[in-house]
Amino acid sequence: MPPPDVTKTREVAVGSLNNPLKFLDQDYKTLHQSLLSKKMQFSDESFPANSSSIGKGLLSEKDLAQIKWKRPSEIVLYRACLVVDGVSRFDYAQGSKLGDCWFLASIGAVSTQTDIMDKVIPAEQSFSKGYAGIFHFRFWRFGKWIDVVIDDQLPTINDRLIFLSSKITTEFWPALLEKAYAKVCGSFADLHGGFVSEALIDFTGGVHMHFDLKEAPANLWNMMESAFKSKTLMGCSTPRGTTSQNTVLPNGIVEGHAYTVTGVYQVTTKDQPVRLVRMFNPWGKGEWTGNWSDRSPLWKTVAANDSKNCLSVADNGEFWMSMEDYTESFNTMDICSTSPDFLNGSSKCSWSSQYHIGQWTAETAGGIRTIWKNPQFRVRIEKPSEDCAGGESRENILVSLMQNQENRHRKQLPHLFIGFLVYEIPREIKDDGGKYSLSFFSQRKPVARTDMFANLREVMKFFDLEPGEYLIVPSTISPGEMASFVLSVFTKHQCKKTIVSI
Template sequence: MPLFNLFKGKPTVEKTTTSFLQERDHAGLLVTAELERALADCKAKVEHIVKECKAKNRKFRDHEFDLQNDRFRCLHGLASEERYNPSDVLRVTQIFDNPQFFVDGASSNDIVQGKIGDCWFVSALATTCPSPGLVEKFCVARDEKVGVYGFIFFRDNRWVDVVIDDLLYTSIPKFEELSCQEKQLYHNDKAFYNRSSRRGSATLYFARSSTDGETWVPLVEKAYAKLHGSYGALSRGWACEAVEDLTGGVACFIPTNDILDPDLFWTEELLKANHDRLFGVAFNCLDSSRSGEVAITVSGLMGGHAYSVLRAVECKGKRFVVIRNPLSHSGWTGPWSDGSKQWTPEWLEILPQLGHSFGDDGQFVMEYTDFLECWQEIDKTILFDSQWVMFSQWLHVTARSLLSAWTYGDVSFTITLPAATKAVIVLSQLNNRYFKPISGFLHWTFDFAVFKKGEKDIIAQSSASRVLARSINVELDLEAGSYVVHVRLDRFVYPPPAYLREGIHISNYRSLSRVLTERAKSQSIAMNFNTSSQAQNLPIPLDVLAGQDLSELERKALAAKVEVEKKVAEEKKVVEGEAGRKTENTTGREVVKNIAGQENEKMTEKTCEDKDEGRGRNQTDVDKTDAVSDDDDDETVNIQDMMSETDTIFLGLRVYTSKDAPAEICGQLRHEIELSAALACPNC
């Protein structure tokens, strides 16, 4: 039996269920408990690397994200729209005389955006700084001498750790690369050139700290780039999504002209900034067709740019909001801007209370009325403490075809609560930033409605959302009982980008392989994920192979195969014996682990009938990539066959509740279009 058959899905018996109950061992996970496990894992990895490097007398080099030896992939990934051209790669200790991860703690004033359009991420970093100890939580472990740093980020439904080395891209070339005229500017003195131009924060190509020698900003950005495959993957985004990734919180979008009571919003929302919520602000780019200006600003503020809300303060009967621009310049020039006429001697006294000082550091002050007038949208991220639990379920959902009614009925979730609780219900698609180039040319959007089970009245609907938002949510108070969440799906079709039409060059196959793997790993969190169709893209866990040679694994695999076939045969008898009987119980899920450690899922029927198991499963034929072989004369591969399906989406429901009210989620998929049509039009 070939070794790699160990990692393919086991044969399954025909099922009739379309309901999926959350796994029991994943139910009611404490957010903080899960965080502690992730922290412990990350620290253990860093400690192991430190021990190994010291034994070898070597600094750590991250072969998974090697800026020096894997330059193109680390900069651009599979299909970056921009091209970046740093001059060199240096270690932190080569850039700074006395590098320190933090200098007097993490401060929003430390952060300066670099040569990539990731203001959304840099702004998110600044947004997290005022909350005490928050940055230190995701900056987990480090050994600055060895050059290893460990971080954690929240992705989809769990915390993940990212370990990096201390190599960073720089913008200043080597002395030998200068022209004769440029060398003369430094009196042909290489040492003088290196001291004056190739050291310090200003030499960094991407994000940096304004405090020379402080390293946490570029290293967090590098870890976030590794999480998503490349620096190029960080171009463009929503700041609130980065805040979610950094904190494990839940973000929502608030148009300022939707605020019903500004006074209530001030007292119940903004004044709680950095306590249990974080805020960011932005407005859309302005139309320059009439003015002819290249970039129109609103009193110095730029459209299409993310700004951080640092704090809200009430002083002497006035309401002020302190904000920061991640570019560290181009601040507010309106009322209460630095040096404006409003700052009389009387009002200068409140600067310490505001935590503000004059200077071109990107931080500025606005009065609340100007704040509401200027900004078009506010991002709020809710933070969770140990009083909350989070549980989730993900499904691979098949939607109706593009030319179908915009309607509910493709997927629903049932939530059961044992006690009354405050709740946050979040519906999300996968974070596809890593594998966005092969995610198709559709952009999904969705909304949902919440019902008490058995009742007709809607008790809540998802809050307003951006058209292309990754997730939507609603905050509500719920009594004990069962609730049904009905989802409505929609999508936008965009012309395929050039790389889809022209194909991927053979030199970039490595990047494509990693992107396919990351997509398969992300999709595997779905309850109805089809493991066998993605077997070639799922990596073999090293702990599966550890301590065993391949022959030994083969023998164990044969024994496991016999056991699996025996269980499948027994299950088939049970299913055949129950055929024709209608049941209305809860769907359970049994996970059988084979010797490879892979979870091959088989759903035990305890629920309603379903005659189409395939609905909601991933039916992408990834094996088509086998057509690309080493002897293929064509130097490019058409990746359109590898794209995500146009009619399917991976959706997850995350529910946050009080730890005293852990809940269960059961997901259901549409399976008979005729039945759906009859329900929609009973009199037709």
């Protein structure tokens, strides 16, 4: 889900990328200048260096008693650096105390895109010039970009970082980025368990597409190839095993684990094309050992140039596998992009977006039983041109609904069961600017809807609508459930689209 469309009047709007909201009202520039003038190092009282920032239930009492919060200059003998020789997915390794592989898989995807990383990690920060123990990072949260200030005190045991760390001991961008996101979510414990899509959206403010790989469309690899060529972010997950543990299977795949999709490529072996997918394990080690793995003899059957371009024999967590093994080993995949333009078959066609921040209040939280009480949004779609009729997907509209219960701690409150329904508005019904009543809904069925109402942060659906006017109704499953939401609608450019709240 994207930030507002950038226009001259919105470039400086609060919550835009150029003027992000100051998270917890902390202004980085003001604090930084004050610290420099006083020759002090920052200590963040809003995310203090104590167990409250670790969170409840994550660490044992024994571990908590051993933690010492240290600044990077106290951890390494040589000069600490924010970034050493650029940002890379091979820089970091997941800590053993925190199950945030979903977040790290997202970093693996984002770290390949310099323009996105430059948004998330603002420039002119270092441990040398202007150093005052203060750093800041930017994330997209529920329709707004936010700027998050942190100090650089990190939890250690025996002088070793207990959470995310860099394989380069003097580099600290991974640990500080994780700390900033933990602050946004409430604590490090609030990062334990999640979905790749959540962090991908928070890094980009982009549109999210979710796929059940057991019901994947026939052209999924083509979509992935288009996404890769357009530098679109992709992540995926494996199903859980019989326990909650991340069990490593005999073939090297980890159960209940998130991975990054880092490439797609087609090779020819024995005169037959083979579609390959490149994966990255955010542990930074541990790889698939089946066909097309690093030491697979199948690499000897392809052209030398293909082998040279693809094969890298190193236990760095990255590996290739066939598309068939990919859909068999993984159960879900997420694609996140600032726009679904990569789905177009024509460069003359593009997608546009609009979004609306709304609420289910005591008056408008109708639930399914009283669907007409919910917020309503009208969308008009015109017949697309021939240029927009093709592409990797025939669908011409994507609707996304994200809930926000306004709680500081990500895991403190369970998500409501949410979804949306789409109704066609007959031409004979005149638009009087008001909400549609019970009689409208009792006489017709929705033409599209979410597959189910789910207790997720976001639900989305791709579908194809005939030209006409439609009513989108976001709803919780039960009446009286109150929360804020962000409704986003993406359509192909020639589809004249206007969202009107009624």
